[in-house]
Amino acid sequence: MDRPGGLSAIGGTPVVRLARLAGDECAEVWVKMEAANPTGSYKDRMALAMIEAAEADGRLRPGQVVVEYTGGSTGSSLAFVCAVKGYPLRIVSSDAFADEKIATMRAFGAEVELISSPEGITPDLIPSMMRRAAEITAQTGGFATDQFNNTDMVDGYRRLGEEVLDQLPGSPPVSAFCSYVGTAGAYLGVSRVLAAARPDLLRVVVEPAESAVLSGGRAGTHHIEGGGIGRRPPQLHPADYDEVMAIPQAEAFETARQAARAEGVFSGPSTGANITAAIAIARRLGPGHRVVTIQVDSGLKYLAGKLYS
Numbered sequence: 001m002d003r004p005g006g007l008s009a010i011g012g013t014p015v016v017r018l019a020r021l022a023g024d025e026c027a028e029v030w031v032k033m034e035a036a037n038p039t040g041s042y043k044d045r046m047a048l049a050m051i052e053a054a055e056a057d058g059r060l061r062p063g064q065v066v067v068e069y070t071g072g073s074t075g076s077s078l079a080f081v082c083a084v085k086g087y088p089l090r091i092v093s094s095d096a097f098a099d100e101k102i103a104t105m106r107a108f109g110a111e112v113e114l115i116s117s118p119e120g121i122t123p124d125l126i127p128s129m130m131r132r133a134a135e136i137t138a139q140t141g142g143f144a145t146d147q148f149n150n151t152d153m154v155d156g157y158r159r160l161g162e163e164v165l166d167q168l169p170g171s172p173p174v175s176a177f178c179s180y181v182g183t184a185g186a187y188l189g190v191s192r193v194l195a196a197a198r199p200d201l202l203r204v205v206v207e208p209a210e211s212a213v214l215s216g217g218r219a220g221t222h223h224i225e226g227g228g229i230g231r232r233p234p235q236l237h238p239a240d241y242d243e244v245m246a247i248p249q250a251e252a253f254e255t256a257r258q259a260a261r262a263e264g265v266f267s268g269p270s271t272g273a274n275i276t277a278a279i280a281i282a283r284r285l286g287p288g289h290r291v292v293t294i295q296v297d298s299g300l301k302y303l304a305g306k307l308y309s
């Protein structure tokens with residue numbers, strides 16, 4: 001399908017094999033480089049999918065206000081898609097998330113409201129953002145993309161999974177996939193495609209050790225943006241994964257820095273969590289396998305924060 005302007009640049013990202021961090025006595029670790037998308041994040045795929053599906057079935061009308069609660073990655077991608085397609089966008093976010101993301105949403109013309117949470121991502125932050133977005137939707141008669149409950153956004157990641165299958169044919173086989181979960185959209189969309197092609201795929205969800213709710217722990221405060229929301233993502237069910245790995249925030253941050261310096265994979269904390277988990281799985285599986293994970297977004301989104309300072 002032909003799409004206008006920058007929308008045609010979404011997807012078709014490279015996949016790279018880690019050369020140094022993983023070592024020789026383990027499975028190959030492959031990272032899908034989603035920072036190559038126009039706003040530097042895999043969220044461009046889901047923003048486009050949510051808007052196009054709503055246009056197609058009439059839930060979204062020309063010129064209607066679009067409303068979303070977001071840590072800023074979904075918001076940046078929605079702001080980009082809405083700008084090209086001419087929809088006004090109202091965003092509810094927080095100062096718990098990277099300044100660069102807030103600035104990106106505004107650069108594309110979105111109206112952004114911030115909820116103060118200077119201590120970080122607390123268990124009640126996302127619910128309070130959701131409540132405020134619902135108020136704005138009611139006031140404006142807007143279309144709420146409601147990312148956590150939106151099934152179109154999961155479908156938006158199917159192509160990412162198909163690209164991985166095309167890019168990594170043959171041997172050794174893709175034996176495992178792991179991904180940090182917020183909405184769980186990327187994890188679900190990709191793991192379903194990979195598991196359909198490889199029924200014995202090991203499917204691993206990744207969460208912060210400081211808020212390891214899927215592992216049976218308590219909700220807590222942390223700084224791995226984009227996930228660890230303090231409750232189970234509504235679309236993620238226990239049958240959707242084989243294992244949960246809880247990664248300490250300090251390890252995720254350290255791996256992100258090492259991935260930049262040793263591999264040239266320049267990313268944020270959630271990618272650090274993904275690569276930490278992928279390397280652990282690769283060591284367990286040993287040679288003769290491929291482990292796939294995702295570079296969620298670009299390190300450029302985190303230069304003003306603590307990660308690289």
Ligand SMILES: Cc1ncc(COP(=O)(O)O)c(C=O)c1O
Binds near residue numbers: 073182186
């Ligand atoms: C930086 C970052 N990492 C990871 C995720 C998790 O992605 P998903 O919502 O598809 O589970 C998000 C989602 O907002 C994110 O912004």
